[in-house]
Amino acid sequence: MLGLRAPWVSSVLRRHAAVVPDFVRTTLEGPQPNKLLTLVIINDGSRVLLGRKKRGFGEGYYNGFGGKVEAGETVRQAAERELLEEACITAEDMTEAGVLVFTFDDNPQPWEVHVFSASRFRGEPTETDEMAPVWFNHMEVPFNQMWADDVHWYPAFLQQKYFCGVFGFRETTKLVWHTLEEGEVQVAPEMA
Numbered sequence: 495m496l497g498l499r500a501p502w503v504s505s506v507l508r509r510h511a512a513v514v515p516d517f518v519r520t521t522l523e524g525p526q527p528n529k530l531l532t533l534v535i536i537n538d539g540s541r542v543l544l545g546r547k548k549r550g551f552g553e554g555y556y557n558g559f560g561g562k563v564e565a566g567e568t569v570r571q572a573a574e575r576e577l578l579e580e581a582c583i584t585a586e587d588m589t590e591a592g593v594l595v596f597t598f599d600d601n602p603q604p605w606e607v608h609v610f611s612a613s614r615f616r617g618e619p620t621e622t623d624e625m626a627p628v629w630f631n632h633m634e635v636p637f638n639q640m641w642a643d644d645v646h647w648y649p650a651f652l653q654q655k656y657f658c659g660v661f662g663f664r665e666t667t668k669l670v671w672h673t674l675e676e677g678e679v680q681v682a683p684e685m686a
């Protein structure tokens with residue numbers, strides 16, 4: 495499903511104009527609406543529940559649980575569905591934690607990932623075809639086995655500060671540039 499271009503992206507780009515590479519500006523000012531995805535991270539206060547991705551894009555990486563928003567779903571409904579599909583659990587207190595926008599030199603469509611946090615859930619985290627769930631202490635999050643952007647925004651996530659990040663990837667996976675703002679920018683209500 496396609497998202498609206500969030501207004502905060504333009505203001506983040508303006509504030510960081512000196513360091514924004516041309517390919518990021520071209521992508522974000524182009525006609526392609528963002529592709530919408532979700533990410534849910536269970537945080538019990540001292541540990542996070544991550545899943546090792548077993549197949550497809552990002553195979554072998556640890557990540558929260560999530561995926562593409564499907565037609566007819568809200569972002570929140572997609573987040574709940576993906577958490578159930580991938581980890582067999584239902585969050586009881588899911589809140590919006592932040593938004594990440596990924597731009598690519600080899601894909602004209604930016605990705606907009608809505609990150610949610612929850613501390614309580616129903617069910618038992620269970621391995622599925624897609625993900626193998628593992629708990630990590632906050633001090634032992636395995637950033638060397640995660641997407642390159644994660645190390646930048648997890649501190650804000652763990653401190654429960656709302657964050658908005660824009661990340662530029664080269665050749666799909668190499669992070670070359672980013673901005674991150676915490677506790678300042680708000681997401682358009684229609685994205686919630």
Ligand SMILES: Nc1ncnc2c1[nH]c(=O)n2[C@H]1C[C@H](O)[C@@H](COP(=O)(O)OP(=O)(O)OP(=O)(O)O)O1
Nearest residue numbers: 531532533550551557559560561562607641643644
């Ligand atoms: N760079 C980065 N950092 C953090 N999180 C992510 C990325 N790239 C990503 O894709 N992600 C997240 C966003 C989503 O939660 C998943 C990717 O979802 P994906 O598995 O492609 O979507 P599904 O709808 O589950 O796909 P199918 O496997 O069902 O086709 O990773």
